[in-house]
Amino acid sequence: MSGTFGKGHHLHLIDGSAFIFRAFHALPPLVRKSDGVPIGAVAGFCNMVWKMIQDNKGDDAPTHAAVIFDKGSHTFRNDMYDLYKANRDAMPEDLRPQMPLTRVATEAFNIACKEKEGFEADDIIATLAVQARAAGGRCTIISSDKDLMQLVGGGVEMLDAMKNLRIDREGVFEKFGVYPERVVDVQALAGDSVDNVPGAPGIGIKTAALLINEYGDLESLLERAGEIKQPKRRETLINHAEQIRLSRRLVLLDEQTPLDFTLDDLEVREPDADVLLPFLAEMEFRTLSRRVAEVLGRDAPAIADTPAIADAPQVAEVAFDTASYERVGDAAALQRWIDRIYEFGYVAVDTETTGLDEMICELVGISLAVEAGQACYIPLIHKASRGDDLFGSDELAEGQMPVEQVLEMLRPMLEDPAILKIGQNMKYDLKVFAQLGITVGPIDDTMLMSYAMHAGLHNHGMDALCERYLGHTPIPIKPLLGAGKSAVTFDKVPLDEAVPYAAEDADITLRLWQVFKPQLHKVGVTQVYETLERPLVPVLAQMERSGIKVDRDTLSRMSNAFAQKMAALEDEIYGLAGRKFNVGSPKQLGEILFDEMALEGGKKGKTGAYATGADVLEDLATLHELPARILDWRQLSKLKSTYTDALQEHINKDTGRVHTCYSIAGASTGRLASTDPNLQNIPIRSEEGRRIREAFVAEQGKTLVALDYSQIELRILAHIADIPALKEAFARGDDIHAMTASEMFDVPMEDMTPDIRRRAKAINFGVIYGISGFGLARNLRIPRAEAQGFIDRYFERFPGIRTYMDDTKAFAKEHGYVQTLFGRKINTPNIGAKGPQAGFAARAAINAPIQGTAADVIRRAMIRMPAAIADLPARMLLQVHDELLFEVDEGHEAALINAAREVMENANDPVVKLAVKLTVDAGQGKNWAEAH
Template sequence: MPKTASKTPAKPASKTAAKPVAAMATAKGDHVFLVDGSSYIFRAYHALPPLNRKSDGLQVNAVLGFCNMLWKLLRDMPEDNRPTHLAIVFDKSEITFRNKLYPDYKAHRPPAPDDLIPQFALIREAVRAFDLPCLEQIGFEADDLIATYARQASERGATTTIVSSDKDLMQLVNDKITMYDTMKDRRIGREEVIEKFGVPPEKVVEVQALAGDSTDNVPGVPGIGVKTAAQLIIEYGDLDQLLFRATEIKQPKRREALLENAEKARISRQLVLLDDKVELDVPLDDLTVHEPDARKLIAFLKAMEFSTLTRRVADYSQIDPADVEPDPGNKSGASVFSPLPPSDVKPEPGSGHAAAPSTTKERTKPTGARDDKASSLKGTPAALAETLGEAIRKIAFDRKAYQAIGTLDQLQTFVARVHDVGHFAIEAMSDSIDPMQAELSGLALALAPNEACYVPLGHKQPGGGAGLFDAGLAPGQLKAAEALDALKPLLESAGIQKVGFNVKFTAVLLAQHGIILRNIDDAQLMSYTLDAGRGSHAPESLAERWFGHAVVNYGGLVGSGKGKLTFDQIAIDKAAEYSAESADVTLRLWQVLKPRLIAERMLSVYETLERPLVSVLARMERRGISIDRQVLSRLSGDFAQTAARVEAEIQEIAGEPVNVGSPKQIGDIIFGKMGLPGGSKTKTGAWSTTAQVLDELAEQGHEFPKKILEWRQVSKLKSTYTDALPNYVNPQTHRVHTTYALAATTTGRLSSNEPNLQNIPVRTEDGRKIRRAFIATPGHKLVSADYSQIELRLLAEIADVPVLRQAFRDGLDIHAMTASEMFGVPIKDMPSEVRRRAKAINFGIIYGISAFGLANQLGIAREEASAYIKKYFERFPGIRAYMDETKDSCRRNGYVTTLFGRKMYYPDIKASNASVRAFNERASINARLQGTAADIIRRAMIRMEDALAEKKLSAQMLLQVHDELIFEVPDDEVAATLPVVQKVMQDAPFPAVILSLPLQVDARAATNWDEAH
């Protein structure tokens, strides 16, 4: 093995233990090897067939693969490529700044294989047996440590080899940093990165931000893959430029995706960007390679029963292995080791596995747990919350205690117990995630920790499918109607508390059976109210965070791919274990989180902004909205005719038959046959026909590329919208039903899914035509009520800007007023360009726009843009003061609040990484405005139905699109409904918050959404 900084083979070790070599300063000529141990474990596991230790049957294939890799690095590497410094780096923390930035980061990874879990601790023992540094730090992923060591080595002139093939590390590759895949004996340098991503290493993060990563649950931009992302980054230079110029993109679907998901792309960039400024616990100089204790290594290898590798090490060290006893701590039985892996061990992409959760002892204190002296004061709400929470956490989960209820007597016994207790947890299980079309599979119920059950109602015979009536049902189940009749009084009782997790799903599903769920609590919304921005609110994440408990894995239950089962196909005993545990977790979370709402003074936020909205949204989802299939069909026909006409023109210009959808044929005609300038070829040898290439040629007056762009745009509109929307029509209601998520954003904004009706295109005439397909039923009108410039009004209010306040009071054109104040131009007859610049600044300031961003948006020099921003803050000093105060407050407290008390956490506002810190600063500034606006429309929605009922109006609220509400109103009630809707929306802040500025609501009625908007 090589000695410190040695460039020649090491001499054999003596039979006595070698003494460690003192750390030496890393310098030019040194070679630092950094092994990504977290992902390499899975590579070793999957690369080798199962291997069991003969003495006890323990599987050790991953340990052997890892040991072979270490030996290769130390002994078998070429003389000119051996490490002078070497370390094995592991993931330590389950929660890092990335989880705080995006709670769902890595949220859906399944557990590691059962036969791999005991090998994690043995691999760490192997690293120690080789006498190598085993590095990990709380709060950071292995990749961040590797990035920091690699940067430090490069700054000192040393070269670095990262032993991994993980694509996330490819962003680090440069002239001093390469990667090495030992499994394939393959070097990964700049050219290999370009081959993988289509861009050089310095642009990898930009591509990943767009493409996302399903393995780590990095969202990216839907519909954009690596290839498209690379084309866009090459075309626009970087992510910021792309997002600022997204409106220029010709393809409608791509343009809309970028515009609607710009924030996701920015968040994704922070998730994939490695932190290379970690304050390291172990200095780089301490990674110096030295001779290990050969006898200690042989003792470990003998205990593992790796005879071949034992012999190799013994021969090299000139030691008789018979003279070395196996390490007794590793000889037989893995019980001496922790059975669980280090937290958040990263699987190799595509392996389908992830690390099991950490043990309770390793688990960090749950979010919200307190260590300060006040929490220990007896009798305080905080002390009570902590005491109750600790008591719940001490009760271990016992899945054997759960039961499946198959008789009416058993169910009635449970009902009687509910009346004694006064509350219970409930979760509806179904065969679909769409509650409007799902069939009820069963109900999970819980009364107390480990006192939970499952009432199966619709599980199918295994392998048989459904037959006539109940012939296809598995035995041992109550009839659904019989069970629901027994439970209905409980479910509709105002005196019995029902606790759910995302209880809206259960409410909608039960409503389909004629049951109205009353007196509800939602554990997910409690977590969201308390900890928005501080972690995932998924049940499995909360179970681990609060109880150190790994729930039954749903993916393992239903499978995947073509063999994936629906829940009603799961065997009842397995379904009961999973479902009862879900209800048990929900009940425990409720018991832990409810006292925190009181202790942390967040009960009002939960009870006025969160819980009441559940029932409102459930009713909206059930109502749905009508679409005119004929309008969509005609639009599809129009788009098809336009596409056909343009295609014919393309054929005529080309002078030969051409497949318009073939980039290769298009490229051959443009650059081959026509000989147009600017051609470049891709790695496949085909001509590039990206939007940028075609745009440049079209701007030069070339008709053929112009027609290609026109064809692509209309074809995308047709396939994405006019052809797809009819597929969402519910066959029973003949309407489109979206699903709203309440706990999806840090700021309180709702999100809409399947379909996303908050994302209907409106920026082009063709796009607006699609909204015309959303119609009122005969005898009704659609009413659109929209807050006008609400976030700018709130900025004027919160930042206390007298000039802006007065302008809103006077009903002035706020953008023209701003332009007049800044540029000294009279409002009357103001040039549109001047107003456009003021508008860009007004809205840009809310989102923390930079001089660079404003320059790109307005097409001006950065210096000019910087001067505009400086002048803006000079003219409106209250805005600068507001921004600075918000950032300072967030740094002190870790969160900002809306005017209504909602807390939005941005814990990484003090991150060492400048870009992460800047992102959180911008987000915190905007969050106070966007979050307050979200709270206001929530308050309006909660009050709206009662206000309409009080006036005996039958208008129904159908949709919410951020600052807009859409209603369906009888024709003869429109005139009476409009002022009621406007008043409720305008007065929504009162009496909790008294605004000095009036809120303006524009409301119009029409037969379709576009005309009403």
């Protein structure tokens, strides 16, 4: 539709400055590789513009459009009030050169690009919106700027593109408590700290709306100010009347801005591929170039790979000055921080609590940081005294805001999808806030950034990262809390000590983010972090909060049964040893085995006692019954102490459930670790171990459903090492262990015995873990020479596996790392070591791509799972390596199994195409043992 702008036409006005600043603060620093010019904001801006073009089709498509920019910093408002926007920080140095590039980008997209000296972009937008309304057309202002809300109504609406949220007259009322025509009156009273509009001291948005609604408009309010009953409010309005009137003139948009173009000049034009694609190539935007070229039916332009020349920002050069950290004790101070956070678009957040169990601890305070060296702490429930004596007081220290008020003020920001929340081990903070009804997002996690880049090199705790990458030793926690019986919780730490410690945590986290974020791309792990690490955080947080019900009575009965079985084993052990002794004493056991029974292999340690660890006993078990029985007794003892006894202590008294905690950055291969309690190490090979799972039960009216990958690591080995015999066997659905046994031992499948199959199974899994002849001998309790013969024969039958092992070791030695199929890097710093460590490092390097790929697959499944089962009365409770456990309402088991199996079996797609199909076994029952 063309011709003079009027009825049936739709004008889109994009607030260019808002797009640029949002892009600059929400995205990591990015430089053009060829010359080091910063382009992060330009990249974000171009992506947002292209998304607007692609998303606005059909009835909502614009017929006319323009991107409106601010021309300069001085406008007619500065002439009116010289302090207008005077408190604005200088433009960041790396954003300055990007501003003109965004204008070039707008023109490259063939969109009108408009600005005017002496006027703000908002004034141009106001003038065009009013013109469009007067002409009978529609206007959509693409911005979330509250100053533009005075224009809404009569065919003019706003669109917050980040939230995909349309703002009409009711939306404005929800924000301001008045309709658009009275917004400037409310703003005049409330003022604006960001733009330095003074307003009426002490009057906020809510009070301003109440006054305007009561008196009709601002002028009527000021004329009748003497009628107001509250003395303070009355005096403020009378004494600051002219300041309030000035504020109104400052916030009122100029709808008569003189323009040198008309609405008709803004008619939408299709992008010109010959202009747009060369610009995107010049900027080195590979992904966007490909997307645009595909839509425009062209080949993507070639972009040369050149080395990056810019390093991470030198945040370590900003001195740590804990004395400069702010203690926030009132709403005005907190609002200033919230305003700054919205100005930046991101914030580092850290919580202080009374303990490490997020399900029961109390929130003591919150730390925030938006710039290196500038941080604050908001104390909430610090006590007036330490409380480490008989007369300790529970009275709150002075100068703290009410918890409810702080959370109510922070909630919109913490939940705002346009503000990035940065944390170190963010899963903890997510759970703390979730307990208080706040769903935090989106997030970045410095611990996981380090893990994605440095897995296998060092741990990823904040103190270690701070010392290594920022050259700073953080304030230690132990001197603040004390030790032993006199230790206190953080709420008892005096405020003058708590503020530097807590605020520093947020400062460190922000600096680590500024160092790590640009490095992700350089190290080549952005995809790993963005698709495997960060999205898993909220999934795990929800699983941990869900927990799983544990039947205390079942555990008690098992504990008694284990005690009886241990007593019976002790009698048997005494018979084999020829006398009674303390079975739990390694020293006494060593004396019996090596002195009295004269078994070979006894080695004394520094204490003079013989070593009787599991590896020693497993070797001896091939020669004598006593070590085998000791191993059985030790397993029962561990099951009793670690599970049937200790699990009862972990049952949450409010939920009746056990809430384990998953460590994402624990194992270098990407495997999750479970702690407090560890639910991943429950033995499943022994009958007693399997019985532990009987205590994990479904709630009344629900069922537990377990889905378990079938031999996932062997399938991945068959793919990575390209073993035709294994791939064919998996494709046919053969019993893979029986097939291996048949191949190795020349035994026809129909003549297979359980013992031969068991040996083949041990070898199959042993090879994946780089097992030695010693290790296999222990597993099968057979002589080492026989075990080594099995391994040698295995490599003869499947030569591809030996090739894979040799190639992987060579790659690790050359590059210092190995990789999973999904790009996860697992560093191998000890691969060149000599002696016993060399063998261990080599086996770890061989196993890591297989185990790591399996871990990546189940991570991908877990990340996709919440959306896949959202419509079912089900929730995911546990992950145990290759298994996921769910709880579902009775009658919905089949639907859950179908949905979850679909996700799990296709979790590798579309990134990795496996030559062997993944398959998942499913089971269900009233307890975990039945389901498994």
